[in-house]
Amino acid sequence: PGAPGCNPLRLRLAARTLGLASPEERRRAGLGRADAIRLPFADGTFDRVLMLDLVEHLRPWQLRLALREARRVLRSGGYLVLHTLPNRWALRYGYPLLRLLWPHLPASPRSPYEEEVHVNEQDLISLKRGLQEAGLAAAVWLEEWTTVHAAWQANRRFADELREVGYPLLRRPALRILAALLRRTPLRLVLANDLYAIAWPAGEERPLAARAPWLERLITSLA
Incomplete structure (x- = not known):
């Protein structure tokens, strides 16, 4: 299918x-x-496992078990593809910098809904460590998709103040160009909001797709 x-x-x-x-x-x-912490499959069932926008909704103990389960059901030569947001460093360090430039942005970078459901936000190091503890080697990196979301949702109204105020700013051509330039600098560590990982059983050969930029490789080597 x-x-x-x-x-x-x-x-x-x-x-x-x-x-x-x-x-x-x-x-x-x-x-x-099925429950991600108790998958009803035999060991080595899948060539690929995708965890997309799941990590941030799992309690730390649930995430530990879910990653171990992902490792268990992966076949030799298989790998896990993971996406999560927000990048904790972007909210903790990057957002206050943005508010220095645009003080009218909301005080909190999180909507009330996100405060409730994002119970386990990650950064490069915490995500890499979690994967390693589950028996997985990993390439972990950052991407910045917020300006893209702001552009394709131009005609949408938002219930949360941050997107309602911030997205029009991010649609300005000058700011989009500036964001693209900053993504090429170390400032992306605190400005990019999307975390990605490709993880494979520790001790096996790295998949060809698992390539992180040099800065992320340097930072995650501390994990």
Whole structure:
């Protein structure tokens, strides 16, 4: 049902969310219900495991177990693809710098909803350490997609003040150019908000896709 040679399976915890999948989604990938900390699969079942926008919603103890489970169900030669946001350093250090330039930005970089559901925000080092503790080697890096989100959601109104005030700023051409330039400097450590990782069983050969920029390699070597 997926790409040629692929048999994707998507897992959700809540039974009610399974019914929200469209017929097209069901055609393209199998759907199942499972808990990420107790996967109902044998060791070495999957060539790839994707954890997309999940990490920040798991308590630390849940994340430890979920990463161990991901390692367990990976086949030899397989790897985990992970995305999480926000980058904790961007909110703790980068956002106060932005407020020095634009004081009318909200005092908090998090919406009330995010305060409630983002229970385990990560940074480069914490994410790398968590993967290592689960028995995974990893390439971890940062990307900046906030300006892209601001651009393609130009006609949308937001309930949270940060996006309602901040996204119009980020759509200004001059600021988009400045953001692109800053992404090429070490300041991306506190400005980029998206964390990515490719992780594979420790001791195995690094996948060709697992290449992090030099700065991220340097920083995560401290993990």
